[in-house]
Each structure stands twice: as structure tokens, then as C-alpha cells.
Amino acid sequence: MLAEIRGLNEECGVFGIWGHSEAPQITYYGLHSLQHRGQEGAGIVSTDGSKLTCVKGQGLITEVFSGGRLNDIKGKGAIGHVRYATAGGGGFENVQPLLFRSESGGLALAHNGNLVNANGLKHQLEHQGSIFQSTSDTEVLAHLIKRSGYSSLKDKIKNALTMIKGAYAFLIMTETEMMVALDPNGLRPLSIGMLGDAYVVASETCAFDIIGAEYLREVQPGELLIINDDGLQSERFSVNVNRAICSMEYIYFSRPDSNIDGINVHTARKNLGKRMAIEAPFEADVVTGVPDSSISAAIGYAEASGIPYELGLIKNRYVGRTFIQPSQSLREQGVKMKLSAVRGVVEGKRVVMVDDSIVRGTTSRRIVNMLREAGATEVHVCITSPPISNPCFYGIDTSSTEELIAATHTVEEIKEIIGADTLTFLSVEGLLEGIGRPYEGERRGQCLACFTGKYPTEIYPDTELPHEKEEVLTK
Helix, strand or coil, X not given: CCHHHXXXXXXXXXXXEECCCEHHHHHHHHHHHCHXXXXXXXXXXXXXXXXXXXXXXXXXXXXXXXXXXXHHXXXXXXEEEEECCCCCCCCHHHCCCEEEEECCEEEEEEEEEEECCHHHHHHHHHHCCCCCCCCCCCHHHHHHHHHCCCCCHHHHHHHHHXXXXXXXXXXXXXXXXXXEEECCXXXXXXXXXXXXXXXXXXXXXXXXXXXXXXXEEECXXXXXXXXXXXXXXXXXXXXCCCCCEXXXXXXXXXXXXXXXXXXXXXXXXXXXXXXXXXXXXXXXXXXXXXXXXXHHXXXXXXXXXXXXXXXXXXXXXXXXXXXXCCCHHHHHHHHHHHEEXXXXXXXXXXXXXXXXXXXXXXXXXXXXHHXXXXXXXXXXXXXXXXXXXXXXXXXXXXXXXXXXXXXXXXXXXXXXXXXXXXXXXXXXXXXXXXXXXXXXXXXXXXXXXXXXXXXXXXXXXXXXXXXXXXXXXXX
């Protein structure tokens, strides 16, 4: 679906490299392959072994590093970040990596995810004298590291990581090393590879393919990697792990050419479409998918059902980001500018429209109307995920039930709202089967919170006071 219209966005993507003479330039290409994970800001911090240098700004990668700005940074190590603002909102001060300087040296942070206890920690830190330079939850970790009583940076970081809760894939860099950490639930994807003798880390493996790196393995939940000129060292900052990777990474966020936890995203989406064909068989003439993330699932549905797959919807790839505005009226108009139905394909046809999810319902209603205006006689909407009826607190911008149509309406009511002849959501069991982790009465390594309301971590109130005990709201 069209993220900038629908309002379903993942917070960011991270990339890091150590031991390459052109580390900032490689990071640029790595971030370019992760641009789909964040389009509001980007940045790179590099080190030459003695000094950290930062270039960042608001906009796309090509905009931030235009005019030869990439030539301003040199070094053998670099970390980079592409951002979509959720926690803390937008603004230049929140563009990452965040860079801090002190008498003991520099420290740069890049973060993918969202900390559910950040507000409580901020209250406590400010009460103890900390002054925050941004509204990003990422900055909390820097203050916790600085205030830790341990002597070595590694131990300071390990101690700080035990105090934060939620989803995080952190890249941390000093003048002389890079550290990598993944939360104990592994909610966000993070992989490590090799480019010659250099180590590379990225939110998605598609970044490795772009730069010609070799995939080594996933970073494990609760793992801390220390990478420097002596090589790679792996340690654990948490042994209480419970893998629960975000299901939306497979359904929507990640690129189809990425692999997550050994599962190819395109294959998973195609299998979701096949499962949908079993759960929702229709007599129809054509199957079409909503570009781009639903194309794989639509192909799977067509293969399993025997109904021909056609390009019934075309995405306009030349509409700039600035055209889409956040207001509801302009969001609806934006759908027409970003997407159009192919009359020659759908006219006089019974259409199965495959999509990955419904958030507000606005975009689905507009697309169904487009298909009808183009002459479709029937429109059967198949969603290859269960209804999103619960907010996400881990880095997706659906943090309140008011934004979610499935939280306040039944499937039948949503069908009437979007104007479809039928509406079918994939079951939780079908979702896990399609991804490749059969349902056996538990999550099987997946976070299903937005569908089931069962969160893998504690969820804390936003308004807690520093002297109050943090109360668990939802488990």
C-alpha cells in the first residue's frame, strides 16, 4: 500500500561499516537501498580513527548528500540512518545519527525502533540534571551510558541497555570502534555481513546485495557486537530473550529481496497470498495487487486460485513526496495522484483486489471506487494480514486505537465503508503458516501485538512521574 497516504510507516533503517577505506561512500549506497524505511531525514557519521564527522539533514538521501556533501566526510568506519518520524516527531534535531562530544571522546547513535519506557527514563534523567538536545527517545541511551558507573565503554553500554525497554536495533560508534545491539525480543531486523575484510551491519539484507557484501548471520536478540581493528567480538547483555520479530516486516515494510531470520520476504508474501486463496476462494476473472508491497501476495493468490494475475492498478512513480500532505482531504486526493486503475484490464470483470493491510480505510475506499469507476463489476478485497485492531508501540506510527478502523468497526462494517462486495482478512494461523512459522499456540518468533493485543514487552504509561513506580499497562 502507499505508506505516505495510508499512514502506516516504520520508523527508520540503519547501516554501519567498519574497516573500509571508503566507509562513508559505502554507507551512502547502503542507506539508499533502505530509503523505503524512512524518507524524512538521513545522516552519516564517520570516523578516521581520531575524529567523528557528521553530515545529516532532512529529506531523501539524494537531497541530504547533494552538492558534494558526501566528499566532506572520510573514514574507515561509518554508521548511517534514514528516518521516518514517530517517537519525538520531526525536526532537524531528531535526525540521526545523534552525535555527542565530551572530554572522554565522541559517541554517535543510530536507532531503529521505539523505547516504550523512554518518557519515564527522561523524567528521571532530567531530575538528575540531564539536559536533552532532542525529543527523540534515542537520546535516552546516550545519557544512560554517560551516567553509568562502569569504567569501560562496553560495560557502560551493556548496563544502559538493561535499563531500556521496547524495540531497538542500535548502532553505536566512537572514534575507535563500532558497537551493535539488538533488543532481547529481536523486534526489528538486523543482519551482519562482510565486504572484503570490512564488517557491515544493516536493517535489511538487501543493503548487502547493493554493495556486494556477503551475508554472515542475523544479530541475535540480546546480543552486543564490538567491532574494531582487532575484529569482531560477541557478548550478551541479556540472556532473557524471547524472539518476537515484527510481523509487519514480512507483510509490508521490508523489501521483497530481503531475507529476515532466514525467510525471504517475497516468498513469505507470495505464500500469504496462497493462504488467502485457500481461506477466501472466489469466482472471479482477474487478480490484482495494490503496488508495491502487495504484488507478491497477489501473484501467490493467482497461482493458488488459477485466476489470472493482471496489472489492474498502476502506481505513478513520478509524484514527489511533497505533494502528499497529512490532512485527510489531501490524503484522499493523493490516492488518485499516486495510483490509477487500468480500465482495459478491469472493465466488465470480477476483480480480486489483494492488499497487505487496512489502517484507516481511506485508501482502500478510494481504490475500490477507482476499480468500480474503471468498470469492475465486482470487487472482492483480500487482506493478507489479520485486522490491525491494536496500536503499535515499537516504532510504527499507529500508537492509538483512534487511527485504526478495525479497532472500532466489524469486518462487515469495514466492508460497507470501503464499498467492497466482500472483505476478507487472513487469519493469524494463516499468517504464521504463510510466513513459515506454523501456529502452535504461541507466537513462534513473531510479534502479533497489532492483531492480538498481546505485547511481547511491558507497555508503560506516557505520563508517569519520576518518583512513581512504572506500572505495566498491557502484557
